[in-house]
Amino acid sequence: xxxxxxxxxxxxxxRFFSIFxxxxxxxxxxSLALGPNERLLKQSAPxxxxxxxxxxxxxxxxxxxxxxAQHGLLDEILLHPSLASTxxxxxxIAECIFIGFPLACVGLLLSPxxxxxxxxxxxxxxxxxxxxxxxxxxxxxxxxxTLNTQGGGLLISLILLPLTLPLLIFGLxxxxxxxxxxxxxxxxxLLSGTSLFLIILAIAAGSWALSFATEH
Amino acid sequence: MLExxxxxxxxxxxxxxxxxRQKETLLVRGANGAGKSTFLRILAGLIRLKPNPLFxxxxxxxxxxYQQNLLYVGHKLALHPEALLKDxxxxxxxxxxxxxxxxxxxxxxxxxASLFNKKIDQLSQGQRxxxxxxxxxxxxxxxxxxxxxxxxxxxxxxxxxxxxLCDHREKGGLVILATHEKKPKxxxxxxx
Amino acid sequence: xxxxxxxxxxxFEVSKVLFPIFIGLGVFFFAVGLYTALLTSPPDYQQxxxxxxxxxxxxxxxxxxxxxxxxxxxSFFVLVWxxxxxxxxAVSIAPIGALFxxxxxxxxxxxxxxxxxxxxxxxxxxxxVLVLLxxxxxxxxxxxxxxxxxxxxxxxxxxxxxxxxxxxxxxWSVNWWNTLHQPASLTKLSAPSxxxxxxxxxxxxxxxxxxxxxxxLILRARTELNKxxxxxxxxxx
Numbered sequence: 001x002x003x004x005x006x007x008x009x010x011x012x013x014x015r016f017f018s019i020f021x022x023x024x025x026x027x028x029x030x031s032l033a034l035g036p037n038e039r040l041l042k043q044s045a046p047x048x049x050x051x052x053x054x055x056x057x058x059x060x061x062x063x064x065x066x067x068x069a070q071h072g073l074l075d076e077i078l079l080h081p082s083l084a085s086t087x088x089x090x091x092x093i094a095e096c097i098f099i100g101f102p103l104a105c106v107g108l109l110l111s112p113x114x115x116x117x118x119x120x121x122x123x124x125x126x127x128x129x130x131x132x133x134x135x136x137x138x139x140x141x142x143x144x145x146t147l148n149t150q151g152g153g154l155l156i157s158l159i160l161l162p163l164t165l166p167l168l169i170f171g172l173x174x175x176x177x178x179x180x181x182x183x184x185x186x187x188x189x190l191l192s193g194t195s196l197f198l199i200i201l202a203i204a205a206g207s208w209a210l211s212f213a214t215e216h
Numbered sequence: 217m218l219e220x221x222x223x224x225x226x227x228x229x230x231x232x233x234x235x236x237r238q239k240e241t242l243l244v245r246g247a248n249g250a251g252k253s254t255f256l257r258i259l260a261g262l263i264r265l266k267p268n269p270l271f272x273x274x275x276x277x278x279x280x281x282y283q284q285n286l287l288y289v290g291h292k293l294a295l296h297p298e299a300l301l302k303d304x305x306x307x308x309x310x311x312x313x314x315x316x317x318x319x320x321x322x323x324x325x326x327x328x329a330s331l332f333n334k335k336i337d338q339l340s341q342g343q344r345x346x347x348x349x350x351x352x353x354x355x356x357x358x359x360x361x362x363x364x365x366x367x368x369x370x371x372x373x374x375x376x377x378x379x380x381l382c383d384h385r386e387k388g389g390l391v392i393l394a395t396h397e398k399k400p401k402x403x404x405x406x407x408x
Numbered sequence: 409x410x411x412x413x414x415x416x417x418x419x420f421e422v423s424k425v426l427f428p429i430f431i432g433l434g435v436f437f438f439a440v441g442l443y444t445a446l447l448t449s450p451p452d453y454q455q456x457x458x459x460x461x462x463x464x465x466x467x468x469x470x471x472x473x474x475x476x477x478x479x480x481x482x483s484f485f486v487l488v489w490x491x492x493x494x495x496x497x498a499v500s501i502a503p504i505g506a507l508f509x510x511x512x513x514x515x516x517x518x519x520x521x522x523x524x525x526x527x528x529x530x531x532x533x534x535x536x537v538l539v540l541l542x543x544x545x546x547x548x549x550x551x552x553x554x555x556x557x558x559x560x561x562x563x564x565x566x567x568x569x570x571x572x573x574x575x576x577x578x579x580w581s582v583n584w585w586n587t588l589h590q591p592a593s594l595t596k597l598s599a600p601s602x603x604x605x606x607x608x609x610x611x612x613x614x615x616x617x618x619x620x621x622x623x624x625l626i627l628r629a630r631t632e633l634n635k636x637x638x639x640x641x642x643x644x645x
Binding site: 141145146148149151155163165166169173194197198201202205208212215 | 487539545547549559566569570571573577578580582584588
């Protein structure tokens with residue numbers, strides 16, 4: 001199943017380029033817009049990177065699901081009821097491998113824009129890695145909820161952003177701790193816990209959404 | 217074996233009921249947009265109505281077990297557009313546990329075995345239809361729900377389809393078809 | 409009895425009886441509540457009379473939260489039992505809840521000016537209420553995005569359920585974030601200790617708000633019901 005999703009995503013190679021480029025470009029513009037003040041850049045970097053990562057994820061997830069719905073593949077999943085959660089989970093995993101990891105890498109590569117220290121860069125990278133599965137799962141939930149609408153990424157962001165707040169807060173608190181030189185482990189645990197909770201919640205809700213998303 | 221009671225879906229149709237026994241066919245007819253596909257989707261359990269209108273072997277249908285008795289081929293064909301045919305076969309193997317040989321033999325019967333290395337969205341509509349309908353061969357389920365299976369098929373394809381339908385009925389299966397074609401006597405009909 | 413509750417028609421009948429009662433009680437509680445809140449309760453020794461905004465602000469926040477909880481509860485009924493009454497009530501509650509949220513935010517910021525010298529501070533409570541407003545907007549946006557209302561209500565209901573499960577976590581995390589970032593003076597001022605003499609006007613105002621809420625709910629639900637009847641009639645002709 002996972003292999004199928006990996007294969008699936010790899011077929012949309014063309015889009016990947018635009019996803020990562022968008023992310024990098026937006027970060028570049030942000031860092032430019034903030035000016036040369038190093039302290040300001042350092043402080044705002046994690047927040048900017050996280051928010052742009054969230055938006056990028058939410059804007060890029062619906063496409064694939066809509067295409068699958070168009071071709072009746074969601075019907076197929078529905079007809080084998082036990083498959084729903086596995087299907088969604090494999091989508092999340094495939095997205096993490098194909099989008100999450102590279103996205104975090106792009107963030108890592110662009111950290112010098114924001115004059116982050118290497119310790120901070122590594123922490124940022126890890127927080128993105130831990131948080132991304134939850135973002136992807138939420139994105140898939142959002143796509144399922146908006147399957148038959150025209151809203152797209154914008155609508156998904158609108159309905160899901162409040163739910164990403166805990167992730168954002170805990171991810172940023174890790175960066176805060178690192179910056180202040182304090183122990184960041186408790187924050188990491190909070191982040192991981194929230195991420196896991198959101199993944200489970202999003203997949204459960206997603207299976208439910210799947211059952212009525214195909215009715216039209 | 218299958219009974220449907222008072223299926224209502226506003227504003228398309230209301231209070232439709234029928235019962236279908238083994239070796240019987242139900243034809244669903246209607247103008248374009250009359251709601252044939254919606255009706256079939258309700259019968260396949262893809263659209264859930266309250267209260268539950270379907271009864272299988274006399275008992276109220278529990279969707280997950282009911283759907284295991286079901287073969288549904290809808291308008292959208294449920295084929296992965298970007299996949300090669302051989303990958304689609306692998307996916308089917310995974311989803312349903314059917315052996316590769318069985319699937320390949322079925323595809324051969326439907327005349328599409330030579331398309332193994334082709335990408336599905338590069339095939340013609342008729343070829344895709346045949347691949348999708350080959351499920352009839354390798355997925356042994358008692359109830360068939362087919363949404364306009366005759367469209368896009370050429371003469372040879374239609375022959376294979378007819379034979380498949382006949383064989384299925386002989387073996388005691390039930391068939392529900394949405395179609396614009398004329399059908400011989402001995403079949404039930406619902407007009408939407 | 410359970411079955412009859414479910415039909416919107418019975419709701420109409422019941423609401424006809426309750427409506428004048430609610431109006432009467434609502435007016436009564438508002439009058440008494442405002443009297444005690446504005447005139448007879450003692451001014452806070454720190455903030456003076458400005459503190460009286462609390463009597464408008466705090467019940468509004470409670471109502472906003474209560475409305476969301478009710479929305480989530482009804483959403484569960486919409487999703488599992490497809491109850492048309494639940495759909496009707498949920499759709500009616502959403503804007504009312506959002507209204508209370510906005511009221512809470514506005515009065516909160518008006519209160520903030522004399523208290524902290526600013527119209528907006530990143531106080532944990534204000535921020536949580538703002539998040540609540542966004543949850544309401546998300547619900548409404550999703551509902552409105554669908555042309556078929558029965559699809560829209562189900563998607564939005566699922567969103568409400570997911571939201572209500574997340575709400576404590578969001579609140580807690582925002583609180584946590586603020587304790588890390590707020591200067592100490594702010595946290596000291598943000599929660600005035602409740603004096604017993606404040607409880608009475610607070611309770612009265614809350615009761616008034618509750619009745620006001622139900623009045624609005626009945627009005628909106630009736631309008632929505634009539635609108636739906638009209639749509640069905642139109643589609644049949």
